[in-house]
Amino acid sequence: MEIKKIKQLAELMKEAGLTALEITEGDNSLRLERGASAPNGEAPAQSRSAHAPEAPVEAEGTVITSPTVGVFYAAPSPDSKPFVQVGDRIRQGDTLCIIEAMKLMNEIPAELDGTVAEVCAENGQVVEYGQPLFRIV
Secondary structure, three states: OOHHHHHHHHHHHHHHOOOEEEEEEOOEEEEEEOOOOOOOOOOHHHOOOOOOOOOOOOOOOEEEEOOOOEEEEOOOOOOOOOOOOOOOEEOOOOEEEEEEEOOEEEEEEOOOOEEEEEEOOOOOOEEOOOOEEEEEO
16 A cells, blocks of 8 residues: 555544544555554653643533434534524434434434533534434433
8 A cells, every 4th residue: 555545544534533444455454543642652641741630520411422423414404404402402302413324314313301401513523433412401
């Protein structure tokens, strides 16, 4: 595999927000992984910090996560208003968003009744399996 192609794949990973990519061409295979690392090559967990980071504060409510990898769409079409916005009251079964995966549009339903407290993804953003999409209170 050519270095130019590997660089293009690395750039594509960065643009799409991917952390790993594995490609096989004939007898050759390539696995690219990216993550935060310190400039001197040591892992982030081993970086030298004078103060330990504080534990993240748990936000109240229920988090709706992505059931698949795909593209997050907040509205049914580019010129339509979003399915839900912060402050909207929802009922179980209401459509919250669409995740496009492999050219299939998957409507993501609300798992419970409540109020949308936070929209965690941006329209057109590539989301990963298990990534938070909404916080419902």
